[in-house]
Structures are given as structure tokens and as C-alpha cells.
Amino acid sequence: MAYFDAASAEPLHPSGREALLAALDDGWADPARLHREGRRAQLLLEQAREAIAAEIGCRPDELSFTGSGTQAVHLAVLGAVQARQSAARGPGHLVASAVEHSSVLNAADWLARRTGTAVTLTGVDHLGRADVAEFGIALQRERTLLACLQSANHEVGTLQPAAEAAAACQAAGVPLLVDVAASAGRLPVPDGWSLLTASARKWGGPAGVGLLAVRKGTRWREPFPADDRENRRVPGFPNVPAVLAAAASLKAMGRERPGTDAALRALVGRIRSEVPRTVPDAVVHGDPDDRLPHIVTFSCLYVDGEALVTELDQAGFSVSSGSACVADTRQPSHVLAAMGALTHGNVRVSLPRDVSAASVNEFLEVLPPIVAKVRDTVRAASTAASQVPATPQPPEGVTA
Amino acid sequence: MSRQRRSSQPGPGAGARGARGVRRSPFGIGPQPVPAAGQPAPAATLVLDALGKKCPIPIIMLADKIGEVPVGQIVEVLADDPAAKTDLPAWCALKSQEFVGAAPLPAGWSFLVRRSY
Numbered sequence: 001m002a003y004f005d006a007a008s009a010e011p012l013h014p015s016g017r018e019a020l021l022a023a024l025d026d027g028w029a030d031p032a033r034l035h036r037e038g039r040r041a042q043l044l045l046e047q048a049r050e051a052i053a054a055e056i057g058c059r060p061d062e063l064s065f066t067g068s069g070t071q072a073v074h075l076a077v078l079g080a081v082q083a084r085q086s087a088a089r090g091p092g093h094l095v096a097s098a099v100e101h102s103s104v105l106n107a108a109d110w111l112a113r114r115t116g117t118a119v120t121l122t123g124v125d126h127l128g129r130a131d132v133a134e135f136g137i138a139l140q141r142e143r144t145l146l147a148c149l150q151s152a153n154h155e156v157g158t159l160q161p162a163a164e165a166a167a168a169c170q171a172a173g174v175p176l177l178v179d180v181a182a183s184a185g186r187l188p189v190p191d192g193w194s195l196l197t198a199s200a201r202k203w204g205g206p207a208g209v210g211l212l213a214v215r216k217g218t219r220w221r222e223p224f225p226a227d228d229r230e231n232r233r234v235p236g237f238p239n240v241p242a243v244l245a246a247a248a249s250l251k252a253m254g255r256e257r258p259g260t261d262a263a264l265r266a267l268v269g270r271i272r273s274e275v276p277r278t279v280p281d282a283v284v285h286g287d288p289d290d291r292l293p294h295i296v297t298f299s300c301l302y303v304d305g306e307a308l309v310t311e312l313d314q315a316g317f318s319v320s321s322g323s324a325c326v327a328d329t330r331q332p333s334h335v336l337a338a339m340g341a342l343t344h345g346n347v348r349v350s351l352p353r354d355v356s357a358a359s360v361n362e363f364l365e366v367l368p369p370i371v372a373k374v375r376d377t378v379r380a381a382s383t384a385a386s387q388v389p390a391t392p393q394p395p396e397g398v399t400a
Numbered sequence: 401m402s403r404q405r406r407s408s409q410p411g412p413g414a415g416a417r418g419a420r421g422v423r424r425s426p427f428g429i430g431p432q433p434v435p436a437a438g439q440p441a442p443a444a445t446l447v448l449d450a451l452g453k454k455c456p457i458p459i460i461m462l463a464d465k466i467g468e469v470p471v472g473q474i475v476e477v478l479a480d481d482p483a484a485k486t487d488l489p490a491w492c493a494l495k496s497q498e499f500v501g502a503a504p505l506p507a508g509w510s511f512l513v514r515r516s517y
Contacts, residue, residue, distance in 0.1 A: 283494060301491070302460050324455065324483045332455075332483040342490040343483045344455040382457045 001316035002359035006202075007154055007182065007295050007350030008320055013204030016249030020206060023241035030237055032229065041240045048240075048247035055250050056180070056189045056196065056213065064212045064230035065238045069181045069199025070103040072210035075233065076177050076195045077107035077146065078223035079214075081117060084145040091116040095138040096148035097130040097160070098123055098338040101179055104148050105334070117145070127287045128158040128339045136168040144174050151190055154182040155322055155335040155348060156286030157268075157295035166192025175218050184211075185253035186261070186293055194218040203253050204353065205246030208239055253353065260353050264293040267351055267360045271296050278368045285341050295350045297322065299336070300371050303345030307374045312347070315366045322346045345371075442500060442512060444476035445469040451508055455483035459491050466497065466515050473515055474500060480508025488513070 003011065012020075027044040029037035046060070053060040066072040077094075085092055094108050098121040111117040120138045123131050130149055139147055149165045152158065162178065169176040175194035183189075185203025189196070195218060200209035212233060214220045220233070227235035253260075268291075272284050281301035300308065305323025312319055322333025323346040332343035351360070446469050450458035458479040466475050477488060485502065488511040492499035500512035 281494075301494070302456050302463065304454070304456060324481070330482070332486055337486040340486070340490055340493070342494065343486050344459065378456060379460060382453075382460045 002355065002363065003318045003352060004349045004355075004363070005318050005320050006352040007348065009201045009207065010185075010204040011352055011354075012206060012245070013249035013252050013353070015252035016205050016245040019248035020241055020245035023244040027240035027244060031240060032237065044244055045238060045240050048243045051247040051251055052211065053213075055254055056184070056198070056211070057191070058196070058213045059216065061231065062213050062215055064214075064233040065243050066210035066212050066230075066234050067208055067236070067239075069101075069179075069197060069202070069210040071234075072197040072199070072212040073101065073103040073177075073179060074107045074110075075212050075223065076197050076214075076220075077104060077148065078111065079220040079233070080146045080175055080177065080195055080218070081111055082115070082223050083219040083221035085115060085117070090143060091118070092143040092145040093118040093120065093141050094146050094148070095120050095122060095135065095141075095144060095174075097121070097135065097150070099128055099130070099153050099155075099335045100148055100150055101154055101181060102334070104150075104177075104179060108148075124338050126339055126341070128153045128156045128285065128335060129287065129290075130160050130165065132161045132164045132168065135165055136172075139168055139172040139174050144172065146177060147174050148177040148179065150182060151178055151180040152183040152187070152292045153286070153335060154295075155333060156297045156339070157182075157292040158287040159183075159187075159290045159292070162190035163192065166190070169194075182295070183292060185250050186257070195220070200242070200246035200249065203246075204249040206242045209242045209246040256353065261293050263357075264351050264353070264355070267355060267357060268294060268296045268349075270360060271298075271349060271364065274364045275367065278364065279371050282371070283342060285336065285339065294352075295348065297336075297346065297348040299342040300345035300347070300375075301342065302378060303371055303374045304378050305344055305346045307377065308345060308347055308370065311370045311374055312366075315370060317363050317366070320348045320350075322348060441503075442474050442514075444512060445473040447476045447478065450477055450479040450481075450484070452480065455481045455487050457481075458484050459487055462488070462491065462513060463495075466513065469515050471515050471517060475513050475515065477511040477513065478505065478508060479511065480505075484511070485509060 027041045029041040031042035031045045049060045049063055053063045094117050096104055096108055108119045112119050122134045122138050147169050149160055151162055166176055177195040178193040179197045180189055181199045181202055184198040194215050196213040198211040201207045229237055275282050275284055275298050279300055282298055284298040305321040309321045322336050323344050324330050324332040336343045448461045450461050458477055462477050469475055489499045492513055498514040498516050500514050503510045
């Protein structure tokens with residue numbers, strides 16, 4: 001039995017849990033008020049801001065808390081682009097890698113439809129790494145208002161060429177949004193960003209806390225009705241207890257990193273080498289070395305991803321999948337598609353900080369027979385489908 | 401499958417535009433070779449109709465049947481599952497079969513695969 005979906009949500013870190021419980025008693029009041037309770041909440045909020053700013057390498061006044069990582073990305077993209085759009089100079093141009101988180105692509109799409117912003121999605125290689133040359137050329141287009149490149153890919157774990165992209169953006173005079181959601185708490189934050197976004201639940205903080213950092217000197221304008229909270233960047237009053245918990249978890253993850261990083265890296269390395277050896281027709285995606293410590297994704301030919309996730313769940317392993325049948329949209333993962341990788345039979349394993357080697361070994365033992373079983377089922381269904389016309393079947397246990 | 405329909409299809413990258421106007425990912429496998437306009441498309445020896453079937457069924461059908469055509473001949477797969485657009489070329493790359501090209505149908509796509517071995 002094991003939870004292997006830390007890339008969706010890392011279980012709340014014990015330090016975060018402790019901070020959350022304490023802050024529920026001390027930090028519940030409105031931090032904008034001048035009374036005793038409000039001042040206490042304000043003090044706690046600013047302590048959390050300083051702690052997180054120190055971890056990600058920015059000034060506290062550059063950092064705002066949002067309600068989620070997705071909200072942070074939407075505010076970053078819309079605020080940065082709309083600050084530089086004008087009626088006289090047109091809707092401009094936005095560049096993003098094709099493997100960004102869907103929140104980046106959805107915000108770009110929104111700008112394209114609402115304001116006419118041109119959007120260029122640049123390609124990646126077969127490991128999922130952004131093509132810096134193509135990214136750099138796209139930046140040269142006139143009136144490029146924003147470029148977006150994640151620090152690391154959230155599905156396959158490949159690290160992105162952050163330093164090169166930042167240098168290209170600086171040379172072109174284009175602000176760069178770096179979404180560090182996949183890597184925050186796991187790897188140091190890369191330099192050279194103009195805007196930065198992250199999500200606390202990916203580092204063992206509670207759900208409902210995102211980070212939006214805007215570097216001094218970067219133009220940004222609130223895209224939604226103005227509100228005086230969070231440096232006028234985020235509407236609504238921040239969830240102070242959750243923010244404190246997020247800060248405690250991030251600090252703890254940083255403290256523990258020297259131990260956990262090597263352990264997770266070795267276990268992921270083991271999955272990467274074992275799966276192609278023990279599962280016929282399986283392919284492991286992403287960079288084998290230059291990658292996040294905790295994420296590995298593979299695809300098994302001739303298997304339905306939904307069936308695989310369901311069977312693994314029944315065997316006690318919680319994983320996610322980029323296969324179309326598992327996605328909300330019924331579309332295959334845009335990351336795997338951009339890489340030219342097989343999208344069906346896909347499994348993403350992302351290990352939490354306290355994973356045991358025994359649970360990984362157990363997973364590697366149950367996987368081959370489960371894949372074989374699902375293959376047999378799918379093949380039987382496909383043979384039946386191609387030989388007899390499809391007729392409605394009664395549900396299991398019901399006599400026709 | 402009519403030759404005329406396929407030969408009138410637009411060139412590489414035709415499928416790279418998302419429904420909402422944002423240019424979607426270029427699939428990372430480079431431009432897919434599509435018969436040039438005016439040139440007859442290579443004729444398929446075997447046509448597999450996987451329309452209405454979800455991935456991985458179209459791939460399973462191809463894997464099962466490709467051995468039935470002689471080496472060097474072409475299998476045409478008709479499919480409308482969105483995943484087929486990525487998975488057919490990916491399967492060819494994994495199995496060292498030649499992906500000849502893809503062309504849109506009124507609903508779905510036609511994929512041409514040449515048996516290499």
C-alpha cells in the first residue's frame with residue numbers, strides 16, 4: 001500500500017501540520033485590521049512571507065499569496081501581459097513552451113481569445129526539454145510581452161534550461177515567468193525570473209496556497225477588480241493559517257533535502273531501470289539524469305491507462321496517468337503529445353518524501369502481472385469488438 | 401479509401417492548431433511526411449477501420465495486422481480517437497516501422513504505416 005502521487009499533492013508535512021493547528025488559534029483574524037487580533041494575524045502572515053521569500057530568493061514585498069498555484073499563474077500571465085498591452089500598440093505576443101502546466105496554456109488561450117494576443121508555443125525534444133533555440137527565436141518577434149518556461153516538467157520530471165532561457169529573455173528585453181510548481185521544495189529556485197509562481201500542496205503545504213512573486217521593476221497590473229490585499233495583487237483576504245503551514249513545510253523540506261533528495265533519486269532511478277526490464281513493451285519518459293528527484297512517467301503499449309490506474313489502486317498503489325481516458329478533458333496529455341511519446345497506458349509515479357524502499361519494491365513486483373492482466377482484457381475486448389457488431393451488454397451480474 | 405481525398409490534404413503542421421486558436425504543441429516529432437499535393441498517395445494494401453475505437457485499440461489492431469501485408473507495403477489505419485494522432489507515430493518509432501503520413505478525414509484521421517521488416 002502506498003501513495004505515489006506527490007506531484008499532485010505531497011502529504012501535509014508534520015511541521016506544516018503543527019504550524020497549521022497553532023495558527024488556527026492565533027492567525028484567524030483579518031490581518032488588515034488594526035485591533036489586537038488583526039495585528040497578531042498580520043505579524044504571523046509577514047513572518048511566513050519572510051520565510052518563504054528567503055527560501056525562493058526574493059524580497060518579501062515581491063511575494064503575494066494566492067488561493068492556488070493555478071490562480072497564481074493566471075494572475076502572473078494576465079497581469080504581466082495586460083500591463084504592457086495598449087490600444088495604440090496592439091495586443092502583443094506571448095511565448096510559452098508546449099509542455100507548460102495547463103494553467104499557463106489556459107491563461108494564454110484566454111488572452112488570445114479575449115484580447116487577440118498572438119501565442120507561440122515552442123517545441124520540446126523527445127525528453128520533454130524545451131528547445132532553447134526555438135524559444136529564443138520566438139522571443140525576437142515584435143511586441144513579445146511575456147515568455148513562460150517552467151523550472152521542470154510536472155509530468156515527466158525533465159529539468160528545463162532555465163539559465164539559457166533567462167539569458168535569452170534578458171537579451172530580448174522580455175519578462176520571463178518561471179513556474180516552479182513542480183520543483184519548489186525539491187530543488188533550488190533558478191535565477192533570472194521576472195515573475196514566479198508555485199503551489200504549496202506540491203511541497204507538503206496545505207491545499208489552497210499559491211505563490212505569486214513579481215520582481216521589482218517588472219511591469220504588472222491587476223487583471224481583475226482591484227483589491228488592497230496582498231500588495232494589490234490578489235483579491236480577498238489570505239488564509240493566514242494555511243500560509244503559515246506552507247512556510248513551515250517549505251522550510252522543513254529544505255532542511256531535509258540533503259537526505260531525501262538522494263533517497264528519492266535512487267528509488268526513481270530503480271523504477272526507471274526496472275520497468276523496461278520487467279514489463280514488455282514499456283517505455284520510460286523524460287531525462288534519466290537531469291530530472292526532478294521524485295517523478296517518473298512510463299507508458300505500456302497495448303494497455304488502457306484508466307484500467308491500469310484502477311488495477312494499481314486496487315493493489316494499493318495510488319498513481320496518476322496522462323492517458324486520455326484518465327484526463328478530465330478526454331484528451332491525451334499535451335506534454336506527452338509534444339514529446340511525440342506514447343500517450344496510452346501511461347502511469348506517473350511521484351514519490352512522497354517519506355516513501356519506503358519496500359513499497360517501491362512491492363510496486364515493481366505487482367506491476368508486471370497487472371500490465372499483463374490489463375493487456376489480456378483489452379485484447380479480448382478488441383478482438384470481440386472487431387469480430388462482432390457492438391451490442392449493448394447487460395451490467396455484470398444482471399442476466400440478459 | 402479514395403486517393404483523391406488524401407492527395408488534396410494540406411501539408412505538414414495542418415493539425416497543429418488548437419480548436420481555440422492557440423497553436424498547440426507541434427507533437428515533437430517534426431513535420432509528418434504527407435504526400436505532396438497533386439501526387440497520388442501511396443496505396444494501402446490493407447485498411448483497418450478503428451473509427452469509434454478508443455486508444456489503445458487502434459494500435460492493437462495495427463500491431464496484430466501489420467504482419468499480414470508484405471514488407472514494404474502499407475497499412476492504412478482509420479481512427480478518430482484524439483490519442484491516435486500521437487500514438488500511431490509513437491508506436492512506429494518504438495517498433496521501427498515507417499510512419500508514412502497522416503491526413504484528416506471528415507471525422508478522424510487516416511494514418512499510413514509502411515511495414516519495414
